[in-house]
Every structure is written in C-alpha cells, then in structure tokens.
Amino acid sequence: MTTKTLESGCIHAKRLRTEYLENPLGIDVHKPSLSWQIASEKRSVLQGAYEVQAARSLTDLDAGKLLWDSGRVASDNTTSVRYEGPDCLSAERIHWRVKVWGQNDQPSDWSEPAWWEMGLFDEKEWTADWIEVGWDEDPKAFNPCPFFRRSFKLDKTVRSARLYITAHGLYEAWLNGQRVGDQAFTPGYTPYDKMLQYQVYDVTRMLQKGENALGAILGDGWYRGKVYVHNDRNVYGTRLGLLALLRIETDNGQVMIASGPEWKATTGPILKSDMKDGEVYDARLEMPGWCQAALDDRAWKPVRVVAHEKSHLVASMGVAVRRKETFHPRVIKTPKGETVLDFGQNLAGVVHFKVSGTKGTTVCLRHGEALDKNGNFTQENLFIFKPRGKPFFQEVHYTLKGEGDEEYEPHFTVHGFRYVLVEGYPGEPKPEDFYSVAIYSDMLPTGTFECSDPLINQLHQNTMWSMKSNFLDLPTDCPQRERAGWTGDAQIFAPSASFLMDTRAFFRKWLTELRHEQLPDGRLGNFVPNPYRLRKLMRPELNASSSGWGDVAVMMPWALYQAYGDKTLLDTQYESMKAWVENVRTRARKMNWSKYFNPRTWFSRAYRARQQFIWDTGYHWGEWLEPGNGTSLKIALDMATRIIFGTEYVATAYFSNSARLVAKTAEVLKKQDDARKYHALADQVKAAYQAQMIGENGRIKPDRQASYVRVLAFSLAPDELEPAILEHLVRLIQNAGNHIGTGFLSTTYLCHVLAKNGRLDMAYELLNQKTIPSWLYAVTQGATTIWETWEGVKEDGTPWMSLNHYSPGAVVDFLHRNVAGIAPAEPGYKRIAIHPMPGGGLTRAKASYESVHGLIVSDWRIEGEQMHLHVTIPANTTAEITLPGAAVVSVTEKGIPPGNADGVLNCVQAGTDTVVDVGSGCYFFEYAV
Numbered sequence: 001m002t003t004k005t006l007e008s009g010c011i012h013a014k015r016l017r018t019e020y021l022e023n024p025l026g027i028d029v030h031k032p033s034l035s036w037q038i039a040s041e042k043r044s045v046l047q048g049a050y051e052v053q054a055a056r057s058l059t060d061l062d063a064g065k066l067l068w069d070s071g072r073v074a075s076d077n078t079t080s081v082r083y084e085g086p087d088c089l090s091a092e093r094i095h096w097r098v099k100v101w102g103q104n105d106q107p108s109d110w111s112e113p114a115w116w117e118m119g120l121f122d123e124k125e126w127t128a129d130w131i132e133v134g135w136d137e138d139p140k141a142f143n144p145c146p147f148f149r150r151s152f153k154l155d156k157t158v159r160s161a162r163l164y165i166t167a168h169g170l171y172e173a174w175l176n177g178q179r180v181g182d183q184a185f186t187p188g189y190t191p192y193d194k195m196l197q198y199q200v201y202d203v204t205r206m207l208q209k210g211e212n213a214l215g216a217i218l219g220d221g222w223y224r225g226k227v228y229v230h231n232d233r234n235v236y237g238t239r240l241g242l243l244a245l246l247r248i249e250t251d252n253g254q255v256m257i258a259s260g261p262e263w264k265a266t267t268g269p270i271l272k273s274d275m276k277d278g279e280v281y282d283a284r285l286e287m288p289g290w291c292q293a294a295l296d297d298r299a300w301k302p303v304r305v306v307a308h309e310k311s312h313l314v315a316s317m318g319v320a321v322r323r324k325e326t327f328h329p330r331v332i333k334t335p336k337g338e339t340v341l342d343f344g345q346n347l348a349g350v351v352h353f354k355v356s357g358t359k360g361t362t363v364c365l366r367h368g369e370a371l372d373k374n375g376n377f378t379q380e381n382l383f384i385f386k387p388r389g390k391p392f393f394q395e396v397h398y399t400l401k402g403e404g405d406e407e408y409e410p411h412f413t414v415h416g417f418r419y420v421l422v423e424g425y426p427g428e429p430k431p432e433d434f435y436s437v438a439i440y441s442d443m444l445p446t447g448t449f450e451c452s453d454p455l456i457n458q459l460h461q462n463t464m465w466s467m468k469s470n471f472l473d474l475p476t477d478c479p480q481r482e483r484a485g486w487t488g489d490a491q492i493f494a495p496s497a498s499f500l501m502d503t504r505a506f507f508r509k510w511l512t513e514l515r516h517e518q519l520p521d522g523r524l525g526n527f528v529p530n531p532y533r534l535r536k537l538m539r540p541e542l543n544a545s546s547s548g549w550g551d552v553a554v555m556m557p558w559a560l561y562q563a564y565g566d567k568t569l570l571d572t573q574y575e576s577m578k579a580w581v582e583n584v585r586t587r588a589r590k591m592n593w594s595k596y597f598n599p600r601t602w603f604s605r606a607y608r609a610r611q612q613f614i615w616d617t618g619y620h621w622g623e624w625l626e627p628g629n630g631t632s633l634k635i636a637l638d639m640a641t642r643i644i645f646g647t648e649y650v651a652t653a654y655f656s657n658s659a660r661l662v663a664k665t666a667e668v669l670k671k672q673d674d675a676r677k678y679h680a681l682a683d684q685v686k687a688a689y690q691a692q693m694i695g696e697n698g699r700i701k702p703d704r705q706a707s708y709v710r711v712l713a714f715s716l717a718p719d720e721l722e723p724a725i726l727e728h729l730v731r732l733i734q735n736a737g738n739h740i741g742t743g744f745l746s747t748t749y750l751c752h753v754l755a756k757n758g759r760l761d762m763a764y765e766l767l768n769q770k771t772i773p774s775w776l777y778a779v780t781q782g783a784t785t786i787w788e789t790w791e792g793v794k795e796d797g798t799p800w801m802s803l804n805h806y807s808p809g810a811v812v813d814f815l816h817r818n819v820a821g822i823a824p825a826e827p828g829y830k831r832i833a834i835h836p837m838p839g840g841g842l843t844r845a846k847a848s849y850e851s852v853h854g855l856i857v858s859d860w861r862i863e864g865e866q867m868h869l870h871v872t873i874p875a876n877t878t879a880e881i882t883l884p885g886a887a888v889v890s891v892t893e894k895g896i897p898p899g900n901a902d903g904v905l906n907c908v909q910a911g912t913d914t915v916v917d918v919g920s921g922c923y924f925f926e927y928a929v
C-alpha cells in the first residue's frame, strides 16, 4: 500500500483491516467487522463521519457498481464497523474502501482499497475426501511421516486458483515441487473433535498449463504426537489424514482437484517427527522430485478414503505461525569435552544446519535451555520428575546421504532452547553452518519500552522473548516441558501481551476454543485446548476450575476489551463468562470439610450464611511458586496443604473479582438486570471476604505479600483499611530485605498497587533489586527470557525448572503504564491516560504503543533540573496528560504556556502535578522539577 503525503489539515483513512487482519484470505464471518485508522498531521482531529463502499472487484469499486455503500454515517467509530451489504458467497473476494470527514465537514479522498476473501461456508462445498495411508500403522510406535501426491493435467490457461486444505496432524502442502505458502504448524491446534481449521492459499502462479502435481507431507503434531505434561499420544486419533481441494478457474470454467481415491501415498526420509521429542531424518531416503508431475510414482501405494467429519471445519481465524528471527551460534567446548552451540538467545524454534560427510553418518542435536553448574550441557531442568535413562527429548537425528553439501531444518517439531549439544558431526562445527530460527504466531509488534537502565531494558526484552516463545498458535506456559495452554498463565499475561503485540486475532481464536472446552456446567479445565477432556480426566478436584486459572474466562475478555475496545468480543464471550461465575457460585455454596470442626459453623448463623460466598472447596493452584518454593519437595508440600485445606483466601478474592467484571461487562452490553445481579453477588462475596479474611487492623491471613496485593488490586477492603493494608504490605517487603514475596498470581499487581497507593519508591526498590528473589536477578545471571521460578538458575549455577515462562514478566505492564505512563483511560485507548512516574534513579524512559487508533508515545527525560516530555496522541482520540511534580506556571509546550497551545483543551494544577487535557497530535512539554 502506498502512503500519501499529507497536506497539513488533511485527514484520511489508513491501515484498513477486516476482522482484525490485513486482507485476510479465507474467513467465514458472513458480516465481517471493518476497521481503519485516521491519519492527520493536525492537532485535535476527530472523525465526524465515515462512508464505506464495498464491491466485487476493484473496477466495480471505481465505477461505483457497489455491493454496499454505508452512505455518510455520522460517527467517530473506526474500530468495528460491521459490513452490512448482502451476504457474501463462498470463496468470494470483496474489495472495500473508506472516506472520512473531520469535524469541518471536509471529506477525505477515498482510502487505498483493501479486501477480504471468503472461505467455504458449506461442508457440501468440500467436494474432497479425507484420505489416509492405505497401510496399517502401529499406534504405539512412532510412524514415518506419510507423503501424498497426485498429478493432473490442465489444458487451459489458469485465471486464478485456491488451495483449501487441512489435516489430521500437521501438513506441509507442495505444488509442482514448491512449498505452498510460508505458514508453519498448519492447520494449528484447536480442540480437533469440535473445530478444525483449514487454510486457503492463492496458488495461481504455481500452476502451469500441462502437467502438474499436488502433494502434502503430514506430521503427528498435536493430533497424535506427545502433548502437554503427561506426554500423552494419540489424543485426537491414531491416524493422520489429509483433506485438500484445489479450485482452479480457467479460461474454460472451473477445474477441481480434490483429495480422493486417485491419490497415492508413501513414506520418505522423515522417520519420526514429534512436537516434543524432535525429528529423525534419513536423507538417504529422500525422493527428489516427489512432488513433480514427472515422477514415476508406480511404487507409491493407494490411499484409503475415510468418511471423517467435515461439519466442524472452520476457516483459519488466528494468526499465521511463521519462521522469524535467526541467530548464529558461538561454538563452545564444555568441561566434559562436549561440543555445544550457544545461540545467545533462548527461544522456541529449530536449528537449520549445513553438513557434508560420508553417507550414513548420523548427526545428533540435543536442545536445552542452560548449561549445568559445571558448564556442561543439560536438559535436567526440563523434567518435573527425573527421567529414567536417557530420554528422547528435543532431539534431531540427521543421517547424511553423502552427496556434498547437505542442508537441513526439521519439519514438524519445535524446541525450547538456547544451547545445542552436537554429536556425530563430521569435522568441526562452524558457526556459519548453523542458525536457530524462532517460530511463533506472526502478530504485529505494537509495544516498545526503553529507559536509562540497561538491565531493565533487558528485562523488557526477555519478556518479549518469552512471549514470542510461548505464542505458537496457543498461549503456552513454556515451550519445552509442558507446552500446555495453561489458563492461568494466559490470564496473568494477557494485558502485557496485548501491549507488546496485536493479540486480537490470536486470543479470539483461543477464546473460541475456550468456549468449546468449557463444560455445560461452566467448569473449565486447566488448559485450552484440553487434551484431557476427551479422556474424561477433568475432575474439578484436581485439574479443572482452579481460581485464578479458570477466571481467565472472565478476565481475558475484559483485558482485551480494555486494550482494544471491541464490544463484539465481550458479547461473544458473555455467556461463557457468566457460566464460569455461576459454576463458582455453586461450588462456593459447598463447605470445606474442615469447617465442620469449627464451632461457629454450628452456633453462628452469620458465619454459616457467609460461607455460601466463601469459595473453599476444590483444588486451587493458589498463589503458586512464591519465593522459597525452590525444591520439588517444597512444591509438593505446598500442593498437599492446598488440597487438604483449600485456599479460600485466594479463591474467594477471584470469585468477587470475576463477579464484578461480569457485572461491568453486563453494563457495557446494556444488560441492566444482569449488571445489578452480578454487582450484588460481587458485593456479597466481598462482604464475606472482609468479615472472614481481613482483621480490624488490616491484617490479612495468611500474612504474606500476595494477600495484601490481591486485596488492594481487587479493591476488596473497606476504603478506610487500605492505608493499613498498604503498611502491612510494605512491612513484609521490608522484612524480606526489599524483595518480592509474591508468586504467579499477584506478582503482576505488586508494583501497580504500590505506585497507585503512594509507595512508588517501594515499587522502584523491588524493580531495581538484583538479588534473589527479584526480576533483575535473572537478568544479572545473563537470562534472555523470563524464568518460571524466582530461583531459576540457583546461586550455585544449577538451572531449576523452566527458564521460559512469561507470567512473572507481566511486570512490564508497570513499565508501560507507570514508568513510561501509557494506559487506556477508556477502553481501546479512545481516551488515553499519559502519566509517567519517574523514580528509582531513572533519568529517562520511553514507551510507544501502536493502538487500534494509531501510535501513542510517552517519552520523558530529566536533564539537570528540567523535565522534558514528548507525547504523541493518535487522531480520533483525546488524552489526559499528567505532568508529575509540575507547577502549572513552570510548564511550557513547545516554548509557550500550554493553555495557549494548539490542541490543548484544558490545563490545571492538581495537587503537585499539572494535568493537561489534549486532542490528538505531538506535544513537547518542559518544566522544572
């Protein structure tokens, strides 16, 4: 798309998106949602009206032969305008454009056009058969990856062609010897029995008049490969399958090439491919030209046509997974004499390498995150229970064909690693012959942060890398040990993630799966997708419905609404949100066994009444991994205590919070009865919580940092007790020598509640802390991602548990919102709060955020006695800018008093700060501090 140069005063629409995506190929939303941004160089620009036009072709669009014309609509909406034209047909491409008006009634030019293309709406249009290999396989063993192919002749010129394709397992599609598309791990991970995505590719240019060949390689993937912590296999089925439909428009009508009985199958060089174990590849078995028409495929075997379901096929709705950054290694020799490659960055991906040597030589790569305390290669931190013998885990075995330079990259596996142990490599490995490739969902990076402290910058970068490592089609806890869609981790990290990258399409897909995984009674497993549902292993006592984890059903839609302002998502999730809270309500009514021994149960009616709102049954992960849980035994003891006694102090807090968020959602969706009902419920739970958990002096049981943080973060205390609660929190932090004492759940709120309640100094103390437990400890140890536990690499150098868990990195939210000072004052940043909070010895900080309305920047610098703040506010929004410690008389904006500056709507002194209300534009403030 070309960008226009703007005349000052002009506005126009840019960045047109359909269903959050740029020109999506293959969607199945009948009335898609359209969005754009307003570009303008002027200050204080708002959209007064818009007009959208849609047509079947660009020529029609230009000629005014329209499918839909919204007409001029007086509205400032740019983020979710529903296409209201006639229903689109399957496979149809619609082109659209927008014209916008500012407040002065001057229309813009038409925007550059954008398009979307429909997928196949009806299963009847899938005139293709599911095919599988024609031979039997041993489901207990790893079977080689099957190759499928079929050749066909085209005697007419191709006008356009689309490949619609999906698989049981993973697929790589090939056409005439070339790989189709650049997506990895297709068709993605979904609860396969309930929904299976297909992808659409434009293959017009890959076809030729005459002979052609279409093929596919399948891998076990999540479908029948090892998944999650138990390494279960064959969860969704024991046999891989392919469903493909190539629709070709020629000069002489339509030609369909579909998977079916005429296809052939064989196996090739990929002898084993498992997401977790890795890949075994024998290059001697390669089949050059296997997907060329000229291949003599007489030795290939017939396929089996199988009548599998097609009704659950859905167009791909997430974000394509792609190969991204690459890193060359440093080659090291360990004390044991091992050859190890250090790629310098922990990530999720694979290693691409070159090798030459004798036929039959096997090179083995083993992938790990760390070296042990002696500097030798290890994978030990990646197992919960020490494996017996030498496990097959994150390995690649490549057997050479011995024909000069060979190059290899695995197909259907991914590893979490920074270090690679190389064995059997002919000659000395050279750094230039290896590179690691990060693989993740290709979301638009939207957030940046940078300040005067390089360690804090590294912390931010480490969080970004843990996000990249764990956003491979589903949000996982870690990219090595479990790779599970743990709900709690996603709940904790969603707000930070949605600042760092555009997560809308990614999380919308995941929340769709969540709705599928939620049981009719509202219960939710620990994971989405949940492989254990099919095995009927979702017992509420252990692996379903933990507070803080299951609450993702409510907290994530709300977090996304704050970030993107899209009510449609809230609407879609609303029943699921309610179902979760209703499930909790039912479970809270039951009483924990230990209360039967409590005399108050028998003698106090008030006590009994409030027990209905105390959630004290079922298993909960609790605060999880507070500092000090540094051994497996301690973790096991902590779990046992929670199993026996429950965790009412955590669970009840989440109950109240989720009920409150459902009430607020009901308000947004104008469901007033529900709003009243859930506010009332939240109030009752809060009252029960206060009566049972908060002492008169503001002391909360258990007397740990997390308890106080949670109460402040969820506003659970009576207002008058908040100062005392804050004091208790500060006391605990100081007693810990200014160290963090929180675990998974409340770490994300720790600095926020301190800053919000007037103890910014303590927040900075924690942020700057460099000894265990602290965020910067890992950084000083050379971490390049966020560790699962505060202990991480222990002081003696022993790596402990996963070194790539994003959840403790949610502290970046404090960097964005408080240190640099960018936050939404209204959902979707329609109104923006800029409130930098300098401190902790920082002399500058800058964050930028590409919001749904455009770029927001807050960039401050203190030089001598002078504070400089540069702010960018996108068109069609307004902002409240707080200048900390500024006397209004000392403030200038580009050299003049702010009250006189263009775009400034108001400027007042508020306590020790100055608060400036502005419209869109770039502003430069200066004042004495």
Ligand code: BGC
Residues within 6 Å of the ligand: 477, 478, 482, 486, 488, 489, 621, 624, 805
């Ligand atoms: C996972 C976590 C998860 C937790 C539940 C761990 O094994 O890696 O990230 O949330 O279990 O407490």
